[in-house]
Amino acid sequence: MALGNGLRIVWLDTYIGVMGEYIALKKQFQNAAEPVASMPPGGINELICCIEENVAPIEFVSTIDDALALIQYETDKRIIWISSGTLGEQIIPKIVSEYPRVYFFYIFCGYVQRLVEWALDHEYENMMKIVDTEPVLLVHLTRDMSNDIIKLGESYMKLLDGKSAEKCFVAAQKLEKNANAVDSLRNCAPLLTRLSMLEGPNGLIQKAQDLNGSQS
Template sequence: MPSENGIYCIWLDLHIGIIEEYRAFHERFQEKLAPINGLPPDSINNLMLCFEQKIAPIKFVSNIDDALVLIQNETEKRIILISSGTLGKIIVPFVVENYPRVYSFYIFCAVISNHCCWALPYSSCLQMFGHETDLLIRLLRDISKEFIHLGRSYLTVDEGESARQYFVTAQTLEIQANIADTMHRPFNERLDLLQGPNGLIQIAQNLRDDQIARETIAFVDEIQYMLVDLSESMNPTAECIVHFLKIFLSSQTLITIDNSSSDDITRLIDKPTCLFTNNNALAQLMIQCCGSSNLSIYMIEENADLVNNTTRYGNINDLVCKLVELVVGEYRQQAEKHRNIRKNQLADIEMKMADRIEYEHYDFVAACLF
């Protein structure tokens, strides 16, 4: 999530920024703040690690010039700027006027009242705090609220997995904020919204599962469709239609073979098969090997006297249209079976698949006529 959520965080502070080691930064504030706030020794660590793992790495700088370089170099992500009060008084007005990518400011200062006058015009995008823990707790909760909003946006466009990731991250942020905020009662309003059988996480999970079902289970696989020795007969229209069908049919269901022996083809047949070919000798051999009860043959052949026990077509387009007809019919039969046993959701998916194949086929043909 950190690399995907579009957030970039800069912490500007004369003292914090000159600490080169991240661990030293943690240890400094653990020792300083734990007695004041009554927090467990690792509270700052947990908040910082949660922010960096779930939201964005924090870039620490000790002067305004370095902060502006980072802001200027980051052209794609939205920026959160955390600053001391003294440096914030200088940089915030300049950044607000010149860099709209910096959309939120958090001021960490010892005496908030000393900075109210200059900060008041920026109250719509700026918050001030006297303790790092309070700042970080609020930061997690603000971004949790933003992630819930983003997750809901993904729900409206049926992106279940993206929505779920944002909701789960928001849940983690809220839990971590509640653990650290020992001075107040847990804030559970958003957790109640996210959790439970009717919560946003479950709604997104259900949508994701439905998407997976649409992509993986709505295949017809009780019949094989085998295209043999047709490459030389293919034209652009037929090639487009066959390519389109491969989106909906597994590689074991729609098989295309060129220049293969009858023995190789025979070994591939393990269920009722529809054979499409222009090779009459192969068709007759296949009938002998597989039997006509398990094999339906559709051929391109102008001379009806040369064709026995087959359905004859004069050109490749008509032959491929027959393939589409059979696939569509199989989807609809499968949908009817599922509806009879009350698997209505799956039946609806299969009917939609059949309709889409049929209509897209008509579009391919129409496009080639004009």
């Protein structure tokens, strides 16, 4: 079950179209430039499913109007936005000015430097992460969410709620492992820093289990 009950992820992409289905998205990855073209689409699909299972639903929309309608509907949710740079430039200024519950933006584009300059000009640098491909974006999103969930788990530990803390830490572990799996398909070294915090006899998962056991 996703831990971010008050969170939604809105992904605006002209080529996705059908909400909740990833076939078109996987085709995009297959058709993209190297090294993405050599990446099995299953790894991407698994990462998306892992985010939905452990963080929050990803709502896929194909038009700006549909994205805005979704933001307007989800009045009680904090929202993370994902889109291409082209679509983002068109709509992000309106979102920032009118919908503050959209609190962070992940943007992928072919010309990162130009979009970075645009973000700096609009003072968006603290609310935006810009990368050059969707797989890299997904890995960044996954690890950012893992970091947030670990912090949430640590808060539960301070409240002596070992059961809730363990759920957070196990979810973060799944996210980190899935991100590393996608990175391995891109011939990138795994990131083990957070896994070393979570795993092992002195890891956060074990500490939460110990706390939970002491209260049984």
